Amino acid sequence: MTPAGDTKKQIMDLAESFLLQRGYNGFSYNHISSELHVKNAAVHYHFQTKTELGIAIVRRARGQFETWTQNPRLIGMNAAKKLNAFFDLFRNCLKFDGHASLGSALVHDFNTLPGQMQEETKALIAGFLVWLEKLLKEGRASGIFSFSGKPKEQAIFVLAALQGASQMIRATDKTYLDIAIRQIKQALKRAEAVKSTNRKKSAERPSGIK
Amino acid sequence: MTPAGDTKKQIMDLAESFLLQRGYNGFSYNHISSELHVKNAAVHYHFQTKTELGIAIVRRARGQFETWTQNPRLIGMNAAKKLNAFFDLFRNCLKFDGHASLGSALVHDFNTLPGQMQEETKALIAGFLVWLEKLLKEGRASGIFSFSGKPKEQAIFVLAALQGASQMIRATDKTYLDIAIRQIKQALKRAEAVKSTNRKKSAERPSGIK
DNA sequence: TTGATAACTTACTTACTAGTAAGTATGATA
């Protein structure tokens, strides 16, 4: 028999994978149980309801993001590298074909989500935005980023583009995610780059953010 | 009895509304039939399968977009106004609370969509991107937009941000869509604005695009 | 007036959904 605690984690991992791939309404307890070669009642043993399972997944993801933001190695980075690390976070959850980010999967299903999961989703998105806002603020203050408007407004823009791209690539070329990320970076450094190449005629400008 | 052809359109309208609000897996023939006060078999009479209904919805939307792009009034506009008109297209389909754009709804459900609907979805998104690319190209050539990279890359970026924002607002303040749109415009005019206010110290820049 | 057709309803099927109650094998503990 499998070691204690193992199945529960496997259920969460699988459910999260299905959630990213098929949305909250696109997977069932049978999907999970048959994949793990157990009966559907075994899944109910660990998570009485689908809502409970869903909440556990979002809570875990929020905790993981919290841990990620507190990593000293990340904190020691400059704003440009922090932003790249954030992009990598998104790229990583898309490494399995057809996956989306958890945030974009949840906001899509938002209207059909149980109330408690709606609250968790709001908290997840709000957490991303708060972190991004802080990053953009300090990045602009230190001259690494340059953009107009409030950092919070720019954070909304960046997250929207990132989540939108992570979904769009399902129906387009997969490279479109990296293209979108490159354009986000451009949008955050344009004024900077333009200043230094102001006399140049065209649109080709050197990169400050890698 | 209702006039001929009426029910069919009502089914499509309702189904589209459910699709935008709840996703493809989030509505059923019963949702539609009970709303229209008919039996579920009546829906099957007009659309034998859900796939057929889904395809009809996407095809209609593609046709409507095609018609929209060929409107002489639109064609006569300058690039900035055309872009605004495109934004309005998105804002309009979000006027009912909780709705997303058709494109974002479909790409989210992409992995669980029947094959033919996947193809329709690809065509819908590709249509948006082609139009946007052309707009951005002519807008940059005429000096209205200013951005780096290929117009196609910028088109991907703009559409990703727009679709991402249209979904995100379900879990955040509704005003975030307009905020995202404003930032998209900023990203498309930044170099322009920066040139004219290059001596100004901070990030507040006048608007060229309204 | 007949008959064809459009637009349904009635009444069903098969398959899947979340969820539950009761029973069982296994290993740790008293």
Next chain:
DNA sequence: TATCATACTTACTAGTAAGTAAGTTATCAA
């Protein structure tokens, strides 16, 4: 050795999903 909790299985329920076959009704053309 008894017992107790953990981690299941077996076997179900009620509800909903898409889909279908056969019958009904209104309208209109010949």
